Amino acid sequence: GENVEQHPSTLSVQEGDSAVIKCTYSDSASNYFPWYKQELGKRPQLIIDIRSNVGEKKDQRIAVTLNKTAKHFSLHITETQPEDSAVYFCAASRRMDTGRRALTFGSGTRLQVQP
Amino acid sequence: DAGITQSPRYKITETGRQVTLMCHQTWSHSYMFWYRQDLGHGLRLIYYSAAADITDKGEVPDGYVVSRSKTENFPLTLESATRSQTSVYFCASSDTGNQPQHFGDGTRLSIL
Numbered sequence: 001g002e003n004v005e006q007h008p009s010t011l012s013v014q015e016g017d018s019a020v021i022k023c024t025y026s027d028s029a030s031n032y033f034p035w036y037k038q039e040l041g042k043r044p045q046l047i048i049d050i051r052s053n054v055g056e057k058k059d060q061r062i063a064v065t066l067n068k069t070a071k072h073f074s075l076h077i078t079e080t081q082p083e084d085s086a087v088y089f090c091a092a093s094r095r096m097d098t099g100r101r102a103l104t105f106g107s108g109t110r111l112q113v114q115p
Numbered sequence: 116d117a118g119i120t121q122s123p124r125y126k127i128t129e130t131g132r133q134v135t136l137m138c139h140q141t142w143s144h145s146y147m148f149w150y151r152q153d154l155g156h157g158l159r160l161i162y163y164s165a166a167a168d169i170t171d172k173g174e175v176p177d178g179y180v181v182s183r184s185k186t187e188n189f190p191l192t193l194e195s196a197t198r199s200q201t202s203v204y205f206c207a208s209s210d211t212g213n214q215p216q217h218f219g220d221g222t223r224l225s226i227l
Contacts, residue, residue, distance in 0.1 A: 006157075032213045043205065043218040044158070089157055093213050100165050101212030102148065102173065105158040 002027040002094035006106025013080050014114050021109045023090035024072040032093040033066060033073050034103070039086045047088075048075070080113045087111070118142045121206050121219035128196055129227050136191045136222045138206030146209045147189040148216060149173075149181065151202040158205065164189055165212070196226045 003026040013019050025033075034049035050057045050064045050073065057064050061080075066073040073092075077084055087110050091103040119140040128134050138147065145166050150158040160173030162181040170181050178200060180192045189208075193200055203223050207216040 034215055043220050045218070046215045049215060091158075096171060096212075098165075098171050100163075100171065102160055102163050103212075103216065104160070104174075105150075107155060107157040 002030065002092060002104040004090060004092050004104050004106045006090050006109060008109060009107065010110045010112070012112045012114060015080060015082060017080055019077045019080055019084070019111055019113075021075045021088055021090070021111070022072060023074070023092070023106050024070075025092040025104075026071065027092065027094045028071065029095050030071075030092040032101075032103075033064070034091050035064060035075050036089045036091065036105075037086045038089065038108075044089060077111075080111075082113050082115050085111060085113045119206060119208055119217055119219045121204075121222050123222060124220065125223050127225045127227065130196055130198060132196050134193045134196055134224070136193075136204055136206075136224070138189045138191070138219060140187055140189075140206075140208040140217075142208060142217070143186060144208035144210055144217075145186070146212055146214075146216075147183065148207045148209075149179070149189070149191045150205045150207065151175065151200075152205060152221075153202050161191065161204075163212075193224075198226050200224065201226045 031052040036044035038044040063076040090106040122137045148163045149161040164170045164183040206219040209216040
């Protein structure tokens with residue numbers, strides 16, 4: 001089945017610096033890659049996603065890149081702010097035994113932005 | 116998002132008891148999902164449903180039962196709770212399995 005590896009598990013940056021989180025996936029049929037942000041005690045919330053027909057997508061300070069050949073995708077946050085502190089999860093779609101699709105999540109990265 | 120609600124938010128029960136976690140969505144999404152979240156494991160898929168009366172196992176289905184008689188509801192039952200099922204449980208929904216998922220607020224379940 002699909003395996004999604006996420007690194008690093010923790011990341012500490014100074015306010016204003018950039019943060020990069022990397023994920024690799026194993027299923028070459030994966031074609032949808034969302035990123036979620038989860039603040040302490042809250043629900044995961046989608047922050048950006050990318051499909052396999054696109055190499056890069058940007059939304060203000062957040063960008064995601066996808067390398068299908070290498071099977072890895074990354075989240076880039078520029079000009080980090082204290083409110084960016086949270087746990088970030090990557091995910092990749094996979095085709096289940098039924099033929100239907102579901103997401104497999106990485107184990108998460110705890111980002112701490114120091115003021 | 117207010118369109119998906121989970122109940123209860125917190126539950127404490129004892130080993131061997133049956134407990135049901137509820138999930139209700141108002142978007143008419145076809146797909147619904149149950150995850151458990153444990154430290155170091157991220158979100159692991161327990162069961163999912165592509166439509167009413169269609170349910171499939173995820174990565175960690177043992178010890179859980181689901182049903183989906185109506186599109187908007189997707190209850191998760193632990194038939195005989197064990198301590199290893201202590202976790203935070205999230206329900207989510209989406210239009211398809213390949214679309215953004217919207218999560219509920221979660222249920223924090225403790226089994227003593």
